[in-house]
Amino acid sequence: MVTTSEIQSLLTSGGTVIGTDGDKIGKVGQVFLDDVSGNPEWVTASTGLFGTAESFIPLTQATVQGDQIVVPYDKAKVKGAPRVEDSDGHLSETEEAELYRYYGLDYTSGYDSTTTAGVDTTTTGLASTTGGTDVNEHGTVGHDTSGPTTDSAMTRSEEQLHVGTERVQTGRARLRKYVVTEQQTATVPVSHEEVRLEREPITDANIGDALDGPAISEEEHEVVLTEERPVVAKETVPVERVRLDTDVVTEQQTVTENVRKEEIELGGDSDTRRGTTGR
Numbered sequence: 001m002v003t004t005s006e007i008q009s010l011l012t013s014g015g016t017v018i019g020t021d022g023d024k025i026g027k028v029g030q031v032f033l034d035d036v037s038g039n040p041e042w043v044t045a046s047t048g049l050f051g052t053a054e055s056f057i058p059l060t061q062a063t064v065q066g067d068q069i070v071v072p073y074d075k076a077k078v079k080g081a082p083r084v085e086d087s088d089g090h091l092s093e094t095e096e097a098e099l100y101r102y103y104g105l106d107y108t109s110g111y112d113s114t115t116t117a118g119v120d121t122t123t124t125g126l127a128s129t130t131g132g133t134d135v136n137e138h139g140t141v142g143h144d145t146s147g148p149t150t151d152s153a154m155t156r157s158e159e160q161l162h163v164g165t166e167r168v169q170t171g172r173a174r175l176r177k178y179v180v181t182e183q184q185t186a187t188v189p190v191s192h193e194e195v196r197l198e199r200e201p202i203t204d205a206n207i208g209d210a211l212d213g214p215a216i217s218e219e220e221h222e223v224v225l226t227e228e229r230p231v232v233a234k235e236t237v238p239v240e241r242v243r244l245d246t247d248v249v250t251e252q253q254t255v256t257e258n259v260r261k262e263e264i265e266l267g268g269d270s271d272t273r274r275g276t277t278g279r
Contacts, residue, residue, distance in 0.1 A: 006064040007031050007040045013067040017045040017057065019074040026078075028069065029054045032091065042091070042099075043069060047079045055081045056091075056099050073103070158261030175244055192227030 015028035026045035034041045043062070044054040055078045062071045071078070082098050084091065091099075100107035202210050 002040050002059045002062050002064055002069070004033070004038065004040060010064055010067060010069065016068050017043065017078075018065075018068045018070045019078070020070075020072050021074050023075055025057075025071070025073075025075045026055070043071075045078060047075070053083075055079055056084060057081070058099070058103055058105060060105060077103075154264055156262045156264050159259040161257055161259050163255050173244060175242060188230050190228040190230060193225045195223060195225065 010028065011031065017025040017028060019025050026047045029044035029046050031040050032042040032044075033039065040059050043057050043059055045057060047053055047055045057071050057073065057078055059069075059071075062069050064070075081102055082095070084095050084099075097107045200206065
């Protein structure tokens with residue numbers, strides 16, 4: 001059982017709720033005390049988006065280790081606990097019974113734990129102690145709660161929405177080089193030699209060549225023919241450099257979340273109302 005002195009020390013240093021697997025469940029939000037015994041009975045942990053939601057955890061089997069409350073449940077179990085939208089410093093009998101059933105604990109309606117005194121760690125906490133415990137004139141722990149423990153002033157609190165960003169991995173991009181084969185066609189002019197028979201009459205200019213040799217004979221003349229053929233050569237040359245780079249694109253996204261705040265209104269007989277004084 002967690003004691004009030006342990007809670008006081010925890011709230012002073014700022015506490016964290018740890019699950020059975022050693023993982024952090026959330027930061028301590030509020031501690032609820034039993035109206036009869038004054039013992040800590042429930043703790044809330046901030047488990048929602050940006051810590052805006054609170055889940056109730058029983059302290060029956062919890063232990064305090066330094067600035068940590070260790071509970072026998074994991075984070076998934078705690079996040080799935082029934083929600084109490086507006087505890088107003090107290091849990092109703094129905095709400096508390098539902099929470100007990102969820103955590104598999106026995107709940108006796110005759111045991112007066114249906115209303116608990118909430119200690120808000122962001123406001124009064126357990127300050128102004130007497131003998132290590134903040135006990136008021138009604139014999140209960142904590143002030144500023146509804147009912148008989150209210151002191152001469154109320155503290156009005158509200159939740160504030162803090163929106164931030166976190167960087168997460170969305171995908172991977174990679175460069176891969178591979179070889180493909182394609183056909184290219186080029187046209188190149190080529191030439192070749194062909195035989196053409198030429199005949200020329202005997203003239204004074206060639207009569208000497210015509211009479212050079214026997215009058216009648218057999219001869220052969222040979223001409224070597226040539227042609228051009230296409231020759232293909234390939235060489236590898238660098239054509240470009242390719243690399244991966246990233247661009248940061250900023251866009252606006254709207255985040256919607258419920259935040260709670262306390263309102264204070266004046267009640268009483270009409271002749272006792274004298275207006276309000278603002279400071």
